[in-house]
Amino acid sequence: MADMDDDELLAALGVEIPAPKASSRTPREERIIAGFEDILRFHQAHGRAPVHGQGRDIFERLYAVRLEQLRKLPEARTLLAELDSHGLLSGAAPAAGMDEDSLLAALGVADDSADQDDITMLRHVRSSTAKRAAGEIADRTPCADFERFRPGFEQAERELKTGIRKTLRFGRDTSIADGNYFIIGGQLAYVAEVGGSIKAPNGASDARLRLIYANGTESNLLRRSLQRALYKDSTGRRLSDPDTGPLFGAMSEPDDIESGFVYVLRSLSRHPFVAEHRELIHKIGVTGGKMETRIAGAEKDATYLSAEVEVVATYKLHNLNRTRLENIFHRLFGAAQLDLTIEDRLGHPVKPREWFLVPLHVIDEAVRRIQDESITEVVYDPQSARFLARP
Known part of the structure; x- marks a missing residue:
């Protein structure tokens, strides 16, 4: 029996195919x-x-x-x-x-339209491809907790005006981390959160962002989508980190402490991920008081992963600025920040800060470099777990 084409087969089965309707629209x-x-x-x-x-x-x-x-x-x-x-x-x-x-x-x-006369x-x-590209930037929802972020936007804008921050063409540094500010599509945007690592369709590593915009909206772009958008946007820019100024100096400032400690803690949590990587996960902080007081009741505080902690290193420093020092550690190890959400005593989800997947010997080196001011010459590479010369 000769093979029938699709139309002949459907006809033999008594299935009628309605003729496609011609569009009546101009x-x-x-x-x-x-x-x-x-x-x-x-x-x-x-x-x-x-x-x-x-x-x-x-x-x-x-x-x-x-x-x-x-x-x-x-x-x-x-x-x-x-x-x-x-x-x-x-x-x-x-x-x-x-x-x-x-x-x-x-x-x-x-405007590449051929018909220029009909006003x-x-x-x-736009084409469907252009709409998808635009959707990566324009598909946003209102940010319910925008008041949390408003002061940061206002401060970033002040720092731009005074020269504390600068706008840098996106391309040389393509990293995207918590706390970064960008200008995309004419809007100032803040990376509030970088989600856990996921696999892109091409097998590359990616992550979902919580991106807050200065107009009170937010989106959950993929990191690679934001990178592509910044590449394509001729006005897209990265905001440089603010100039931290001297860490140690002769003049006292409101947040200076005469002497204190940089401390490094290790969690004794039984959380599966923490238990598996216990030797690598560390909390870095600064205090001017006693360590015993600082960590008392850690098992009841989500900041400490709701578990007891042990002090694995302390570094006594003099005439230091607490805020600047903590900011240096956060920017230095931002790409290695622990991505873990736990519940506090009331059952609310909390994402603790100041915990990093960084070996102790690297933290030792960081403190030494902060003291001799060579920290500005290097960047931390989480893949090799070592400092590399700044490009």
Whole structure:
């Protein structure tokens, strides 16, 4: 029996195939619908219509202009009536601002549309690939605890204005760690958390970020997605760490202590991960008081992994600035920070800081380098567990 093609086989089985319906939409109508669908997705993500404003995300400003144009198109309400369940087209028009072409020009986005004469045509409707790329940056949700981060953004902006921080072109240093600030898509962004290591489809290591933006939104980008976006964004920048200033000096400052200790603790927790890596996991801190007082009741404190601890090293220092010294350790070993969440006494999840996957001999070297001020010449490589010369 001769082989039948798919259509013949379905016909023999009595299955009718409906003929594909030809689209009755004109190319112009298709563009209008596609443009409005972008606005609907924004409304679904943020619970409101897009609005103008210098502090707004680039795409929100574009969508606000587009919505304003749609409200002026006579045929838009009829064409989009079934889609406009939120009444976006009947709302008050946004405050006057640049039209979409002017805004794109100001942002450096060229218009390659072949039809330049129709001023009411909705151009710049992006391809699915472009939408996915934009979604890596623009798909955000409101940050419920933004007030925790607001002071940090305000301080970072002050430090930029005074020169304490600088903006660096992304590329030479591609690392992304807790506490980093970036400028992406015209917005200041803060890496609040780097999640546990996961495998990307190509087998490379990746991690999910909690990225907070200065406009009160957040996203959970993958680390590699943020790196790609920063590479592609001609205005993308990394904010340098603030100049810590001299660690030891003759002039007293409010956070200085006449003498004190850098201490290194090891946890006696029975948590499986801690137990397996006990010789590698250390807490680094600074105190001006007695160590016995500092660690009393550690088993009741989530800061100490809710377990007893042992002191494995102390380094007595004089005339030191506590905040600067702790910041140095956090930045130095940030890439090796312990990624572990435990519950406190009330059952609330807590992610302790100041615990690092760093060998004790490396901490010894770090203290020596801080004392002789050569710490600025090296970076810590968690893969080889040693210091490397700064590039």
